[in-house]
Amino acid sequence: MTRSRNNDFPLTMFIGAFVLTLFFSYAQGIPDFSDLPPGPYCGAQYPALRCCDGRKDVCSAPIVGTLCYCDDFCDRNVTSDCCPDYWSHCKGMPVDIGPPKSVRASCFYEGKYYGHGHSTKENCNKCKCSALGRKPEMLCETNRCLVEPEIIDAVNYESDRLGWRAENHSEFWGRTLAEGMKLRLGTLNPAEYVTKMIPIREVYDPDKLPKYFDSRNKWRGMIGGIRDQEWCGASWALSTVDVASDRYGIISMGREVVALSAQHLLSCNNRGQQGCGGGYLDRAWIFVKKNGLVDEDCYPWTGVNGKCKIPKRITLDQTQCRRPPGSTRKELYKMGPAYRLGNETDIMHEMNKSGPVQATIKVYPDLFVYKSGIYRHSPTVEDSRTSYHSVRIVGWGEEIVSYGPPVKYWVVANSWGEHWGENGFFRILRGVNECEIETFVLAAWPKAIL
Numbered sequence: 001m002t003r004s005r006n007n008d009f010p011l012t013m014f015i016g017a018f019v020l021t022l023f024f025s026y027a028q029g030i031p032d033f034s035d036l037p038p039g040p041y042c043g044a045q046y047p048a049l050r051c052c053d054g055r056k057d058v059c060s061a062p063i064v065g066t067l068c069y070c071d072d073f074c075d076r077n078v079t080s081d082c083c084p085d086y087w088s089h090c091k092g093m094p095v096d097i098g099p100p101k102s103v104r105a106s107c108f109y110e111g112k113y114y115g116h117g118h119s120t121k122e123n124c125n126k127c128k129c130s131a132l133g134r135k136p137e138m139l140c141e142t143n144r145c146l147v148e149p150e151i152i153d154a155v156n157y158e159s160d161r162l163g164w165r166a167e168n169h170s171e172f173w174g175r176t177l178a179e180g181m182k183l184r185l186g187t188l189n190p191a192e193y194v195t196k197m198i199p200i201r202e203v204y205d206p207d208k209l210p211k212y213f214d215s216r217n218k219w220r221g222m223i224g225g226i227r228d229q230e231w232c233g234a235s236w237a238l239s240t241v242d243v244a245s246d247r248y249g250i251i252s253m254g255r256e257v258v259a260l261s262a263q264h265l266l267s268c269n270n271r272g273q274q275g276c277g278g279g280y281l282d283r284a285w286i287f288v289k290k291n292g293l294v295d296e297d298c299y300p301w302t303g304v305n306g307k308c309k310i311p312k313r314i315t316l317d318q319t320q321c322r323r324p325p326g327s328t329r330k331e332l333y334k335m336g337p338a339y340r341l342g343n344e345t346d347i348m349h350e351m352n353k354s355g356p357v358q359a360t361i362k363v364y365p366d367l368f369v370y371k372s373g374i375y376r377h378s379p380t381v382e383d384s385r386t387s388y389h390s391v392r393i394v395g396w397g398e399e400i401v402s403y404g405p406p407v408k409y410w411v412v413a414n415s416w417g418e419h420w421g422e423n424g425f426f427r428i429l430r431g432v433n434e435c436e437i438e439t440f441v442l443a444a445w446p447k448a449i450l
């Protein structure tokens with residue numbers, strides 16, 4: 001506001017007083033600014049004593065020990081302008097759209113001036129100073145954003161009851177909800193494949209299942225970490241490959257600890273799949289069963305569909321891939337047929353026996369701002385937009401709470417990088433099919449060299 005700012009507080013009070021003066025001037029029937037011809041309006045308000053630094057003309061006024069451009073104190077909605085170079089000099093606007101036209105053709109928005117045609121971004125929405133009507137106006141897109149401060153506030157307001165907290169995940173800021181739903185998820189219509197898969201039934205005693213379980217502790221060094229799918233809707237590929245990788249380490253008892261290539265699946269499982277636009281899990285598992293995968297080092301993640309680099313029916317020797325030391329593997333890493341797990345305890349039994357499983361969840365907008373705690377969809381957050389996502393369940397537990405029975409949860413690895421949630425993981429209610437997480441749970445056995 002001021003040319004030299006060494007006294008902000010009294011200045012603020014001064015501006016307040018000035019605005020008040022203006023208000024009373026209005027009340028006393030002084031003509032509206034817009035009726036005045038362009039001219040030294042502010043100069044008239046502050047009969048020139050001395051002017052701004054280096055200017056010394058009628059364009060500035062002494063205010064609480066500083067000199068200010070008088071325009072700063074004018075009502076900017078009007079078309080008059082007392083200092084023709086105010087816009088270029090003070091606001092850095094290009095001279096060619098300069099005053100007095102610029103005043104007419106500029107928009108004031110969130111404390112700043114924008115020339116006609118200039119734009120800015122407000123979270124995920126672009127705003128542009130456009131002259132559609134009589135007066136230029138800042139017109140903003142009205143997309144829903146991936147991070148909405150209102151959702152964060154709503155969740156944190158009820159976080160005690162909800163059991164989790166929200167935050168502004170900075171990588172998601174500035175993106176639309178539609179982009180997030182498409183490019184941060186990417187698992188297509190589970191209803192279609194789920195009917196094709198047979199749930200398996202095993203005999204076990206559900207009461208003997210432990211209260212806490214973490215596959216990372218049971219199979220140390222064999223469970224993969226957190227990936228970042230980036231802006232590629234391929235959770236279908238990442239979750240499949242990560243479950244397969246974990247199970248290779250487990251079934252081989254550490255002899256084949258491998259990170260398989262999600263890019264291989266993304267780029268080569270292209271029939272009936274949509275790459276970064278989403279994919280079906282049954283087709284992904286069929287591809288891994290028939291063709292197998294190479295490892296991550298050989299075919300690293302790029303986050304774009306890309307052209308398939310590994311021909312079908314190839315042996316490991318025919319690829320350029322290095323074989324892990326001591327390995328006698330000849331074919332690519334293949335998996336047996338995928339099977340489905342029917343309910344909470346079946347899933348737990350399977351995990352205790354064979355390792356992490358793949359789950360599909362219905363994602364509501366509030367999941368994107370999850371920070372910590374045991375997630376459940378907040379009923380106060382509007383939820384007309386949902387989409388499916390697949391993830392890897394790595395464990396479970398329960399949390400003792402003061403207000404009721406322990407809260408049971410799953411521990412789930414997401415694919416949004418380590419900075420999201422609880423170091424890339426989230427916990428979600430268990431046993432109540434929260435966000436359909438217990439409906440579409442899949443696993444498969446690796447074809448390891450035993």
Ligand SMILES: *[C@@H]1O[C@H](CO)[C@@H](O)[C@H](O)[C@H]1NC(C)=O
Nearest residue numbers: 033075076077078108109137
């Ligand atoms: C000036 O514009 C702002 C924002 O468009 C508006 O809130 C304000 O009421 C306007 N002031 C006058 C005096 O018209």
Ligand SMILES: *[C@@H]1O[C@H](CO)[C@@H](O)[C@H](O)[C@H]1NC(C)=O
Nearest residue numbers: 147148149168169170171173
């Ligand atoms: C969210 O984070 C981004 C990036 O760090 C930041 O620019 C933005 O101002 C933040 N938004 C809120 C509401 O805190």
Ligand SMILES: *[C@@H]1O[C@H](CO)[C@@H](O)[C@H](O)[C@H]1NC(C)=O
Nearest residue numbers: 204205208209210349352353
């Ligand atoms: C969990 O797995 C261990 C072997 O790792 C086994 O001894 C135990 O019985 C299993 N528990 C259940 C409830 O299946």
Ligand SMILES: *[C@@H]1O[C@H](CO)[C@@H](O)[C@H](O)[C@H]1NC(C)=O
Nearest residue numbers: 201202206342343344345346
């Ligand atoms: C899940 O199904 C099995 C039978 O397959 C049953 O024994 C078990 O009690 C069920 N668990 C739950 C939580 O319903």
